[in-house]
Amino acid sequence: MKAIGFKTSLPISEADSFILFDKEIPVPANRELLVKVQAISVNPVDFKVRQNSLKDKVQETPKIIGWDATGIVEAVGETVSLFKKGDMVFYAGDITKDGCNQEYQLIDERIVGIAPKNISIEQAVAMPLTSLTAWEILFDRMRLSAEKDKGKSILIIGGAGGMGSVAIQLAKKLLGLTVIATASRPETIDWCKKMGADHVVNHRNLVESVKNAGFEQVDLILDFVDVNQYWEAFVALIKPQGRIGSISAAAQPVNLQQLKSKSVSFHWELMFTRSTFQADDMIEQHTILNNIAGLLDDGTIQSTLHTTVHGFSVEHLKEAHRLLESGTAIGKMVIAF
Amino acid sequence: MKAIGFKTSLPISEADSFILFDKEIPVPANRELLVKVQAISVNPVDFKVRQNSLKDKVQETPKIIGWDATGIVEAVGETVSLFKKGDMVFYAGDITKDGCNQEYQLIDERIVGIAPKNISIEQAVAMPLTSLTAWEILFDRMRLSAEKDKGKSILIIGGAGGMGSVAIQLAKKLLGLTVIATASRPETIDWCKKMGADHVVNHRNLVESVKNAGFEQVDLILDFVDVNQYWEAFVALIKPQGRIGSISAAAQPVNLQQLKSKSVSFHWELMFTRSTFQADDMIEQHTILNNIAGLLDDGTIQSTLHTTVHGFSVEHLKEAHRLLESGTAIGKMVIAF
Numbered sequence: 001m002k003a004i005g006f007k008t009s010l011p012i013s014e015a016d017s018f019i020l021f022d023k024e025i026p027v028p029a030n031r032e033l034l035v036k037v038q039a040i041s042v043n044p045v046d047f048k049v050r051q052n053s054l055k056d057k058v059q060e061t062p063k064i065i066g067w068d069a070t071g072i073v074e075a076v077g078e079t080v081s082l083f084k085k086g087d088m089v090f091y092a093g094d095i096t097k098d099g100c101n102q103e104y105q106l107i108d109e110r111i112v113g114i115a116p117k118n119i120s121i122e123q124a125v126a127m128p129l130t131s132l133t134a135w136e137i138l139f140d141r142m143r144l145s146a147e148k149d150k151g152k153s154i155l156i157i158g159g160a161g162g163m164g165s166v167a168i169q170l171a172k173k174l175l176g177l178t179v180i181a182t183a184s185r186p187e188t189i190d191w192c193k194k195m196g197a198d199h200v201v202n203h204r205n206l207v208e209s210v211k212n213a214g215f216e217q218v219d220l221i222l223d224f225v226d227v228n229q230y231w232e233a234f235v236a237l238i239k240p241q242g243r244i245g246s247i248s249a250a251a252q253p254v255n256l257q258q259l260k261s262k263s264v265s266f267h268w269e270l271m272f273t274r275s276t277f278q279a280d281d282m283i284e285q286h287t288i289l290n291n292i293a294g295l296l297d298d299g300t301i302q303s304t305l306h307t308t309v310h311g312f313s314v315e316h317l318k319e320a321h322r323l324l325e326s327g328t329a330i331g332k333m334v335i336a337f
Numbered sequence: 338m339k340a341i342g343f344k345t346s347l348p349i350s351e352a353d354s355f356i357l358f359d360k361e362i363p364v365p366a367n368r369e370l371l372v373k374v375q376a377i378s379v380n381p382v383d384f385k386v387r388q389n390s391l392k393d394k395v396q397e398t399p400k401i402i403g404w405d406a407t408g409i410v411e412a413v414g415e416t417v418s419l420f421k422k423g424d425m426v427f428y429a430g431d432i433t434k435d436g437c438n439q440e441y442q443l444i445d446e447r448i449v450g451i452a453p454k455n456i457s458i459e460q461a462v463a464m465p466l467t468s469l470t471a472w473e474i475l476f477d478r479m480r481l482s483a484e485k486d487k488g489k490s491i492l493i494i495g496g497a498g499g500m501g502s503v504a505i506q507l508a509k510k511l512l513g514l515t516v517i518a519t520a521s522r523p524e525t526i527d528w529c530k531k532m533g534a535d536h537v538v539n540h541r542n543l544v545e546s547v548k549n550a551g552f553e554q555v556d557l558i559l560d561f562v563d564v565n566q567y568w569e570a571f572v573a574l575i576k577p578q579g580r581i582g583s584i585s586a587a588a589q590p591v592n593l594q595q596l597k598s599k600s601v602s603f604h605w606e607l608m609f610t611r612s613t614f615q616a617d618d619m620i621e622q623h624t625i626l627n628n629i630a631g632l633l634d635d636g637t638i639q640s641t642l643h644t645t646v647h648g649f650s651v652e653h654l655k656e657a658h659r660l661l662e663s664g665t666a667i668g669k670m671v672i673a674f
Contacts (some may be wrong), residue, residue: 010583140578141602143480240614241477249597253590256564256603260586263610265478266593266603272602277577 001025004317005062009054009065010094012321017050018314021062022025025104026320032106035089039125039336040100040312041068041161041305042320047092049095066099067092068332070115070125071109078107082286088115090289091141094275101317104173105337110282113289116296124296124301125164126332129271129305131292132166132285137177137222137269140284144220144243150176152213155237157206158224160188162245162332165304167222168195177220181214182206191330195304206233218242228252238264240260245269304330338362340439341654342399346391348381349658354387358399362441363390365414369443372426376673377437377649378405378464378642379657380499386432387658389644392465403427403436405669407452407462411597419623425452430465432590433611438654440472440674447619448612450626453633460640461633463669464503466608467641468629469622471504474559474582474606476622477510481557481580487513490552492574494543496534497525499669501642505532510637514557517550517600519543528667532641543570565589577603582606642666 003023010017028034049065070090073083083089091112098106116124138144154171158164161179171177173196181197182187184204192200201209203225210218212243217239223230227250234244244259245267259266274282295301296326306329309316316335325330347354353443365371386402407427410420420426428449430436435443453461473483474580484545491508495501496518508514510533518534521541529537538546540562547555554576560567571581581596582604596603611619632638642662643666646653653672660666 136600141600205586240610240616241618252594253592255590256593256605260605260607261610261613263473263478263605263607265605268593268597268600268602270597271598273577273598277599279577281578 001103002312003062003064004243004312004314005101006050006054007060007062008058009051009292012047012050012318012325015229017321019062020259020314020316023102026106028075028106029112029246030077030079031109032077033073033080033083033089033112034075035069035071035105035107035111036074037069037071037100037103037105037337039070039121039334041066041125041129041332041334042317043129045095045129047324048312053101064098064101066101067095068125068129069093069105070121071105074104076109082109083112085198089113090115090124090128092132092271092285094229096276099285105314108275108282109286111285113286113293116293118297119303121335122308122336123305125301125334126162126305127292127296128164128289130166130246130265130332131170132288133163133247133269133271134170135288135292136271137247137267138167139150141267141269142220142243142245142265144175146175150220151178151255152219153178153180154220154222155210155218156181156197156222156224157203157230159183159192159195159226160330162304162329165191165195165331168197168223169301172198173295180210182209188330206230207236208302210237219276221245223248227254231255235259238262243267258262304331305334307333308336310332310336338440339649340399340401341649341651342401342438343391344397345395347358348389349384349387349532349655349662354658356399357651360439363443365412365417365443365634367414368417370410370417370426370446370449371412372406372408372419372442372444373411374406374408374437374440374442374674376401376407376458376671377670378462378466378671379654379661380404380466381409381661382432382466384658384661394567401435401438403439404432404439405462405466406430406437406442407458408442411441412661413446418643419446420449426450426453427461427465428606429469429622429632430616432609433613440649441637445612445619446623448622450630451625453630455634456640459645459671459673460642462671463499463640463642464629464633465626467499467503467669470500470606470608471507472582472625472629473608474584474604475507477559478604478606479580479582479602481512483512486556488515490515490517490555491557491559492547492555493518493534493559493561494540494567495562496529496532496537497642497667498522498667500561502528502668503638505529505534505639509533509535510632517547517555518544525667543567544573547574558582560585564591568592572596575599580604581605641668642671645671645673646670647673649674
């Protein structure tokens with residue numbers, strides 16, 4: 001079978017930043033499914049791992065990345081109980097294992113959902129990683145609920161990206177929050193509004209932009225860009241008893257004390273935590289993906305698919321990485337096999 | 338009426354670190370109650386405010402501190418609806434206003450509870466500030482519930498102090514958590530066990546102590562001592578998807594990034610946040626105090642009272658501050674008027 005990977009970390013412009021190679025189709029064991037991949041999507045984590053994981057190292061067998069796939073179950077391990085051969089599934093995956101940039105992939109059934117039925121596979125594959133992340137941060141980390149939090153305001157930094165696009169929808173449709181999203185170009189502003197944002201503000205002069213939209217402070221903040229860059233703005237903008245969630249990074253130490261007088265909570269979210277640490281509740285990701293499939297099927301939320309390219313090739317994968325590295329991607333880019 | 342305060346920040350050993358003075362009995366307005374104070378208790382915040390609030394400053398009228406009182410409602414403001422003259426109440430208070438180190442105090446009814454009926458006023462007055470704090474951090478900040486969190490492990494740093502003593506009980510009795518508390522002297526170890534701790538460990542070599550008690554990692558951490566001092570231990574000890582709560586301080590910046598791979602949440606709690614910012618849900622403190630009174634009355638939790646002195650005097654207040662400043666206080670010290 002065909003797989004695409006890299007032997008060392010190279011700029012995407014280099015010929016060998018991705019290489020096509022042959023690999024044997026693996027055999028599922030225990031709770032693993034063997035999935036024939038039909039489409040994948042790309043996320044910022046992809047290029048970060050490509051750029052950094054094999055820096056100054058060369059490995060013989062190319063490293064396979066990619067964490068968003070839909071496909072069909074071809075075979076199952078001996079203790080699989082949630083799926084059977086022939087099931088259409090979608091999933092993000094496990095960063096400690098081979099990714100989905102290959103024609104067949106092994107994947108633990110506990111982090112796989114039944115694919116939505118009423119939308120295309122391209123629309124479906126845009127969703128797993130981002131919706132798992134947004135769901136986990138809103139419901140598992142922040143523990144928000146419509147009952148307690150309906151009507152509160154949420155500021156989403158990076159509204160038009162893959163993460164922002166689904167977070168806007170979940171915040172709006174499942175929690176009844178008032179959503180203020182950041183975007184600065186006409187096409188990203190339009191996209192945020194299409195996703196359901198009530199207000200779209202410029203991320204430059206964030207405090208002032210939010211005030212101009214009519215909010216002195218906000219109850220909740222979701223950061224998909226950079227903690228350090230926006231820290232002082234977050235300190236100013238967050239309401240007493242507010243919550244700040246982030247999936248980005250804080251490369252520099254932060255003055256946590258600044259949040260104390262307001263009794264603010266700070267929540268990290270990494271979609272790979274449950275699988276990396278083989279958490280007892282890893283199967284929650286199965287449940288979340290099934291919930292997301294239901295919400296897509298009944299039209300509560302819409303796919304964040306923006307662009308599809310057809311054909312699983314080195315050139316298409318490079319194109320996708322180039323787009324994400326530019327920081328200008330809107331919604332999700334999908335590669336249909 | 339009699340009040341005790343200070344005109345400038347002085348070491349407790351100085352004659353004028355507290356001074357007795359006369360003051361007119363104030364008149365309640367709006368939602369204020371006028372309470373005839375019958376007993377007070379002291380908390381670490383008292384000596385921190387005494388030591389720091391009037392550093393290199395002298396004010397004409399002495400500053401009145403103290404944030405734990407029980408007493409009887411003597412008069413009510415025109416829009417008071419929760420209490421009437423003659424009600425026995427208990428409360429912590431509002432750090433932006435005069436405290437309870439005086440014979441009569443004005444207090445917003447939204448942060449006052451009906452005093453417990455089946456225990457002494459000394460037992461009652463030990464509870465408001467610490468139980469409000471512990472309740473808010475467990476239920477409002479971390480959003481824990483017995484339904485979701487029963488059986489999880491919680492490490493409580495500073496188990497034998499006023500905060501630890503009530504946090505152990507709420508964690509155990511209301512949430513069904515397994516409680517590991519820190520204490521190092523025989524009398525503090527005994528006290529933690531009396532409060533219901535399942536395990537008591539030494540705070541020195543914390544990671545090793547917790548492991549020796551049978552826990553590689555814990556689901557939850559409550560810090561009542563110092564964030565910076567224990568940061569590396571917290572990073573090592575917290576389970577993936579865990580929660581760390583603190584009421585102490587982080588004088589130095591922290592490397593928040595260290596908590597990311599485990600998707601950990603960090604929660605600040607300051608009992609004064611709701612009243613300082615006049616939060617919309619300030620009345621929650623009325624509800625919490627009524628809940629606490631109920632739990633004390635039906636014996637679910639016990640008062641953390643350790644020592645009572647009789648008589649509202651400068652000497653007794655100094656004695657209480659000296660004890661807290663020593664860092665060796667067990668449970669709560671109460672001054673009955």
